[in-house]
Amino acid sequence: MHNPWQVHTDKFVNEKESIMRNGNVYQIANGYMGYRGTLDEFGPDELVGITLAGLYDQVGDAWREPVNAPNGGFTQVALDGTEISALSTRIKKHRQSLNLENAVFERETYFESRKKTLKIKSTRFLSADKPNLGVIKYSLTVDQPARVRILTGIDYNICDLNGPHLFKLTPEKKDGILLVHAVTGENSRKVAVAEAVDLRFGNTAHEIKDGKNLRVIELDAETKKTYTFYKYFTVYTDNDPVKTSVKEAVLKSAQVARDSGYDECLSQHNAQWAKKWDYCDVKIDGDDEAQLALRYSIFQLLIVAPVKGSANSIPARALSGQVYKGAIFWDTEMFMFPFFLYTYPEKAVELMRYRIKTLDGARRKAKTEGSGYRGAYYAWESQETGDEACTYFNIGDPFTKRDLRTYFRDKQVHISGDVAIAMWEYFKVTGDDSLLLDGGAEVILECARFYYSYAYFKKDKNQYEILDVVGPDEYHERVNNNAFTSMVAKATFEIANGTVNYLKQKYPGALKTLIRKINIANELPLFVEAANLLYVPQPDKKTGVIEQFDAYFKLKDTTVEALKARMMHPNEYLGAGQGLAVPTRVIKQADVVMMLNLFKDRFSKEIKKANWEYYERRTEHGSSLSACAYAMVAADIGKLDWAYNYFLRTAKIDIEAKYKVYVGTVFMGGSHPAANGGAWMTAVFGFGGVKADEKSVFIDPRLYEKWNSLQFSLIHQGDRFSVKITKEAVDITSGPSNKSKHTFIVSGKPVHCAPGCVSVIKYQ
């Protein structure tokens, strides 16, 4: 039977691919940094990575990517002079596990070396309470007396895809604390790592060797005696608001952590995790497989949620490494943000602050793409400044080894609207208008301004059109009137108008200041016109199917299978202008269906059904973003078996780690937080049928028949609720400290839930 709070394996497979995938599955993180699920004795060849959120560096013309810190968690043991490692020593028994309850990684390995058995057990976590801190408890036991040498400290041999990023790497030892400090190559940003230990046995020496700053502990280990020590490593960079220097900061924080001790650190950490799960857990009764996969998905989001005040966002491969340049895509707003918005808005707000912080980068991008646009054109791949990290040549051709021109960067314009929509949703669902005043309104107006400058008017049809774009389906580039993109642009104009109206009523002074600041007075009437006259492809009158873009229906109709049968290379990319999918109706991922989900109130169930059925069979799901859109719309139209299958597909992606790791010639292994967010959305929005606006929470339960109940928490307008959906009823518990009565509309019936009360609403 599944432990619904744990993933584990009893196998260690000494192969690169397995080590790489397990590094993803067993990663821990705390929003500040990620630590791949590698073993204590591993090094850069095994992709050990402590990836830092929000710190990037570039080497030459290679991709900019996040910086990995020196590994303060390194420990290597030798038994009677023989180095012990999972890579070289016979393993009698091994188990590694990840506790989802509190993001603690544990490994226990029995090694056999010259007929002696060494048991190593280590437990590690990145503090959810103190984001700069990692803690490790390391124990060893021998079954016969043995000479043991322990090397523990900081390994500054750093794994990089496009490195090296750290220069002037300097190992030091100060007041018993090991230290490595360095600067990044591109911008000379300081990075420092300190490590303090609490170690009370053996003789300790200090050694700097082979890129490691080490303590060397020699002891004569006694039979069956367990030797335990504790490591406290801290990481600081110039991104941290430190009082003195990053060097002082790491030293001091490592010392403080050691002084407070392991139990205290763990207890603070656990308290944070208890809160997280209280806010965010979803319980599925009657389906252990779905339960674990969903919880693991939620866990993946929780570990990478940005640190308070950081104004960081979540990259498309989270903190699992440097893949995809550590860049933030639309994935965050469209697939991860709703989870935080509905459960943990103090994380959602950081994601939005990130877009406010990077508004100038988006303005720069608008000016430089094409012949220059106005407003904010957010980066398709965004890093710390918001400048574009996506290259024009983003995928390698396996036939010629040349890089293929793709139009992700310059034509995937829906990104700006995705940001504006999230910004507006934040305001609507939380009721918190401070973000609007604090840059959010400026973001929204600049996004609308961008679309206006991008749009063309077709005089003979009296309509604006959004031309020459790439929609979510990236196999079809440079298309006109992509339904999803145009709808997003239209919504952006509406949101801009809504923002202006809201501020006009409530904060007229602030509006005036903003209008003056960005000199947008003359354009505001144009946004009203554009919201009305922007063309969005409509359902065909006979079939109900919405054409994904102009002339899509003229493309060759074929099947995904037939298309794949024509592939000449397993990694050939199906898009990029000449790919096999380009002249066909086969699409990479949900596109029209994505629109039907994002704008679910604007389309009837019949239209959703017609389009789901039309596009589902033509979708390759070449993106991890696809399955959840099909799952949610399937739930919406009552195709619950389909919804369930697509739900499992999105929920299991990272726990099973069976994803493909190459597209074209590009390595893209790593975790999939957008799919994780999609799993949560499918559970709560899909099967739970939840949506909220500024006034009410709607619940239209569509419980999967296998499930006895579905239970989750919600926060709406600052008040917290717990919801339990059974086959007959919805129980809504309004938190005792809630401020006011809220309206829930359950299957069309309004219910008013007062603080501290439980409402039980029978449905059907």
Next chain:
Amino acid sequence: MHNPWQVHTDKFVNEKESIMRNGNVYQIANGYMGYRGTLDEFGPDELVGITLAGLYDQVGDAWREPVNAPNGGFTQVALDGTEISALSTRIKKHRQSLNLENAVFERETYFESRKKTLKIKSTRFLSADKPNLGVIKYSLTVDQPARVRILTGIDYNICDLNGPHLFKLTPEKKDGILLVHAVTGENSRKVAVAEAVDLRFGNTAHEIKDGKNLRVIELDAETKKTYTFYKYFTVYTDNDPVKTSVKEAVLKSAQVARDSGYDECLSQHNAQWAKKWDYCDVKIDGDDEAQLALRYSIFQLLIVAPVKGSANSIPARALSGQVYKGAIFWDTEMFMFPFFLYTYPEKAVELMRYRIKTLDGARRKAKTEGSGYRGAYYAWESQETGDEACTYFNIGDPFTKRDLRTYFRDKQVHISGDVAIAMWEYFKVTGDDSLLLDGGAEVILECARFYYSYAYFKKDKNQYEILDVVGPDEYHERVNNNAFTSMVAKATFEIANGTVNYLKQKYPGALKTLIRKINIANELPLFVEAANLLYVPQPDKKTGVIEQFDAYFKLKDTTVEALKARMMHPNEYLGAGQGLAVPTRVIKQADVVMMLNLFKDRFSKEIKKANWEYYERRTEHGSSLSACAYAMVAADIGKLDWAYNYFLRTAKIDIEAKYKVYVGTVFMGGSHPAANGGAWMTAVFGFGGVKADEKSVFIDPRLYEKWNSLQFSLIHQGDRFSVKITKEAVDITSGPSNKSKHTFIVSGKPVHCAPGCVSVIKYQ
């Protein structure tokens, strides 16, 4: 020393490639049909082809292409039972020649077989007087008594690229005349070939064998006696306005020709050719190489000029075979038409009638491309109906052998404007407005309507833009605001407005009828607005360089050489979305420079110079249309050495036949009438500095220093002139039968030339 009226070779190289290229160089044609320059005994393997103008056929999904007729010119000799052929017999001496004066092809070959020598001489022409007729005089002589067998008749083994096109091929003999008739596969169009001989020796039998309908003549040939016979073959198809049947027509016409005899046929033929050269010859004194190359170029145009009343046009590879689908491109209007317009308007008018005839095809194309346009979108590759013959996948990728998506067909929208401009030029230069009334005005208005439906309005810039096009430089597809294309569109609106104004004044009733017929009243004011507000990229204020399209200047700047050094396959195409030139400023052919030439009055010499110098070094000249544009603008800006080099390049293309014959995986060998037209234009428009409008002829002589004089004829407003440019003066002779005094403006000085008078104007 060159014979300025002849090309010849004394070599026969028994290799496919040489036979193919000579088939082009020595081809003859008469507008109705082309006959490749192959030898009498050759068959389909040697690409014997009698290609018919304006008759096309399609097999399955293969390209539609022109139909080749059965070869009524076939003759094969055997000597003492041994077949004699240039392919298998030892050749002692060989000469083949083409007389440019009258398009007569001659071959004389001395064969040696078993120590006997056989001399074969044959002379052939396709009648310039009777377009359905071909005539051959065939002689043989032996140096020792020998048994000779002659097989002569109709070979209906037909060479095809995408055939077979002729079905129910039926050989017959009737009243001594051989006959093969057949029908095309696609549309069951009848094709018949007859052959009559005048043969007065030996014993003749009839044989149908191996796809040949033959006379078998046996004779005991005497030493040094020359045996001569005459062949008269005629071709008719359903395209001919025949009274009875094509079968009757070929029989009768073959008989009539035989009855009138060789000398009479030749004399009628020569009379036509005398007229042609009287109209069209250009004499360069002091430069034999240039003289021959230019005359050969003019010759190439004269042989393929359409038959009167046919409303046929000239394909991009003329009648040299089936390459390029026998299709008509913009080549005709932009590169060949001016030659006919200024020298031989009764041919020019056929080219225009062809566009009127195919207007409905252009309307159909407009409706079906993209999401549908209005008006006339002429086919990029046009055949007899004007429906599009160009495929969306037009070039093969040598790496994957897959067909590449190109946008020639759907995005090269300048074609419609090219047609409209030619139509208007015809009216302006000839003064003949009957063509406007006879469909020309309708073509012009429908082309303007197409551009209006294609254009978008940019409200915030108050301008129309032509987006998403392919300009002349086909390496950069799907660009916005291509200067050439936008200028052509703007001119089309101006021409539409000019047409309306002209008709309003002169033929108000006809205008009214036309407006009602095509229901265009509401759109006419829009054309006026569009002519004013259509954006065309302007010269950069500092450098004077016009950006070829939006963001062209952002492309990587590199050299043609550096680009070519990166090629991995000799035939890889540099465009098509992922080609090597796409991300660079290297262009396939004149584009901005083409615009500066076509609209030479709208730009100063400084702007022309800045752009010529900028783009010349970035042009690969991957199209035979490129050199003449650079030549003409070079002449315009006084770079006469450059003009001369580019002139020779365009003028020698077919006489030297050194062009490449593969692009991607597509065979494209054949003649280059656009380059031939470019040679004439460079001589007359470039070095002669000629241009004309409805009022005057301008002559700004820029005689190349090597040349003593340049002499040519012109027709303006129906009156003929002969012009001789020397280093000091321009002599203008107005034809004695001219109707009126004409104004010539020579280097800015107006001169009035009265009928029958010679005006000598000193210039400089």
